[in-house]
Amino acid sequence: MKEMIIWPAYIDLKRTKNEGRKVPKEFAVQNPKLKDIAGKLKKMGLEYSIEHKKSYPKDPWEICGYIKVKADKRTSKLQILKEICKNMG
Structure with a gap:
């Protein structure tokens, strides 16, 4: 297993690649929230922890x-x- 950090900016449609978006625009979502990302990770069966004050x-x-x-x-x-x-936003 490996650990990786996921910031909401990585999938945010309003951001450019230079501003931190990591996915192509066709995958990006508007205004991603930690709780929504966590919900998707839970459905995917992945173990995760949330750091709120970062x-x-x-x-x-x-x-x-x-x-x-x-x-x-x-x-x-x-x-x-x-x-x-997928199916978010």
């Missing part, structure tokens, strides 16, 4: 939190992000 490094003034996910070593972050985005 700020995204590219926006240090905005406290949005992140989710730490434990995933199989063969699974990429992009695969997980795309799966989170």
Whole structure:
């Protein structure tokens, strides 16, 4: 297992790639929330923990939190992000 950090910015439609979005626009969602991401991770059967009082490094003034996910070593972050985005928003 490996741990990875998922910030809401990674799947946020309003962000550009330079602003931190990691998924293509066709997968991105509007205004992603930690609880929605956590709900998707739960449905995916992944173990996770939420860190609420953290700020995204590219926006240090905005406290949005992140989710730490434990995933199989063969699974990429992009695969997980795309799966989170499915049927969301």
